[in-house]
Amino acid sequence: MPTDETARYRETTPKSRAMWEEACRYLPDGDSRHSIFWKPYPIFTESARGAVVTDADGVERLDFINTMTTMILGHGPAPVLNAARAQMELGLAYNSPNRHQVELARLLCARIPSFEQVRFTNSGTEATLNTIRAARAFTGRSKIAKVEGGYHGTHDAVLVSLRIDPAAGGDYDNPQPVASSGGLVDGTLEQAVIIPYNDAPVARRILEEHRGELAAIIVEPVMGSVGMLPADTAYLTMLRDFADDAGALLIFDEVISFRVSPGGAQEYYGVTPDLTALGKIIGGGFPVGAFGGRSDIMRLYSPSSGPVINHGGTFNANPISMAAGVATLTELTPIVYRQLAELTEMLRQGIRKVGSEMEQPVRVTGVGSLFGIHFADGPLRNYRDIAVADKALGERVFLGMLNEGFLLAPNLVGALSTSLGEVEIDAFVRGFRRVLQRQT
Numbered sequence: 442m443p444t445d446e447t448a449r450y451r452e453t454t455p456k457s458r459a460m461w462e463e464a465c466r467y468l469p470d471g472d473s474r475h476s477i478f479w480k481p482y483p484i485f486t487e488s489a490r491g492a493v494v495t496d497a498d499g500v501e502r503l504d505f506i507n508t509m510t511t512m513i514l515g516h517g518p519a520p521v522l523n524a525a526r527a528q529m530e531l532g533l534a535y536n537s538p539n540r541h542q543v544e545l546a547r548l549l550c551a552r553i554p555s556f557e558q559v560r561f562t563n564s565g566t567e568a569t570l571n572t573i574r575a576a577r578a579f580t581g582r583s584k585i586a587k588v589e590g591g592y593h594g595t596h597d598a599v600l601v602s603l604r605i606d607p608a609a610g611g612d613y614d615n616p617q618p619v620a621s622s623g624g625l626v627d628g629t630l631e632q633a634v635i636i637p638y639n640d641a642p643v644a645r646r647i648l649e650e651h652r653g654e655l656a657a658i659i660v661e662p663v664m665g666s667v668g669m670l671p672a673d674t675a676y677l678t679m680l681r682d683f684a685d686d687a688g689a690l691l692i693f694d695e696v697i698s699f700r701v702s703p704g705g706a707q708e709y710y711g712v713t714p715d716l717t718a719l720g721k722i723i724g725g726g727f728p729v730g731a732f733g734g735r736s737d738i739m740r741l742y743s744p745s746s747g748p749v750i751n752h753g754g755t756f757n758a759n760p761i762s763m764a765a766g767v768a769t770l771t772e773l774t775p776i777v778y779r780q781l782a783e784l785t786e787m788l789r790q791g792i793r794k795v796g797s798e799m800e801q802p803v804r805v806t807g808v809g810s811l812f813g814i815h816f817a818d819g820p821l822r823n824y825r826d827i828a829v830a831d832k833a834l835g836e837r838v839f840l841g842m843l844n845e846g847f848l849l850a851p852n853l854v855g856a857l858s859t860s861l862g863e864v865e866i867d868a869f870v871r872g873f874r875r876v877l878q879r880q881t
């Protein structure tokens with residue numbers, strides 16, 4: 442009889458539960474983010490330092506998700522805190538451009554192959570929204586191709602075919618757009634073209650059917666929402682070629698995959714998009730987003746010659762997020778990326794080993810400092826493969842890992858920080874073994 446992970450979780454988190462019940466009086470389901478809700482209730486965090494997150498009950502856990510991949514240097518790294526504090530003394534938000542914005546823009550343009558110019562936002566959602574708006578304005582077309590299961594934030598155009606029941610999405614080789622939220626504007630689904638991930642022939646055939654109507658293809662080079670699934674190079678190359686042939690733009694959503702190398706996944710794969718959306722790590726833990734790419738497209742954002750695209754935002758490029766972002770990127774040297782990737786590979790191997798020792802169908806995905814754990818038998822190449830994984834076991838393992846003192850995302854994805862080392866990796870693998878043992 443498997444151990445009841447939920448009962449153990451409830452026993453150790455009574456204060457979180459009380460806080461959540463109070464929160465539910467004022468906030469729907471007690472919070473403001475869907476992505477971090479889990480049953481029976483989420484944990485309330487009191488503090489976080491380095492690799493350790495302490496909850497309302499005083500329980501300490503090692504952080505293997507790092508604020509949905511954001512805290513790549515761990516919690517409270519001195520260079521970032523110092524930069525943010527120094528800026529706070531000089532002012533919190535200005536009604537003018539600031540020097541840190543220019544420095545962060547310079548750093549991003551130097552690192553990212555496709556970046557000639559960039560603009561900042563307060564979230565990844567606003568970043569992908571602007572890449573799509575720019576593509577529509579630039580091409581004069583309206584349809585957007587997106588990958589089934591891909592998450593690009595919470596605006597209408599991308600809230601399509603995300604975490605859907607595959608039965609509702611039509612045949613694998615002819616996927617139909619499905620609304621993934623209420624309240625989408627009429628016509629949203631007609632503007633969406635859905636393609637499978639990592640299947641170049643099928644995706645190309647579908648794209649060809651809409652040639653001439655497509656403003657852009659938006660794709661994550663490593664799919665976070667589907668469990669850190671990396672793209673095949675051949676798939677990304679096909680998208681690049683098609684976009685060139687058809688006069689559409691290729692957009693990379695690198696809100697997560699910018700972790701993969703100093704120039705992001707586009708540098709890692711050697712495939713250069715026209716536009717890229719960023720977020721998370723580039724703000725060092727403060728609210729941020731950015732979009733950038735070819736200067737002939739980014740020129741649509743010049744107020745002196747238009748603007749063709751209206752883009753405001755009181756806190757866009759606020760000096761605290763920008764200063765924290767500069768400090769973070771400055772720490773992220775090529776050697777740091779290499780060390781993080783080596784450590785994460787050690788973790789992936791360790792988890793795989795536990796799976797094979799215990800004869801469990803454990804699959805581990807990921808690249809660089811990103812990883813995902815799946816309970817599935819077959820190869821994992823796209824959303825439909827992930828959709829048949831054992832979700833009930835995944836949920837028990839998620840709570841089990843919390844009970845063992847390790848934080849992951851509810852879909853068992855994670856991202857390492859430089860605060861984690863071999864000792865913590867070993868502890869995670871041992872914890873994972875104990876949790877799996879309890880499920881059999």
Ligand SMILES: Cc1ncc(COP(=O)(O)O)c(C=O)c1O
Pocket residue numbers: 509563564565566567569592593594595661665666694695696697720721729730
């Ligand atoms: C790939 C991807 N794109 C876009 C977003 C949206 O970013 P934000 O939460 O900053 O709006 C996310 C957030 O998790 C993401 O993972």
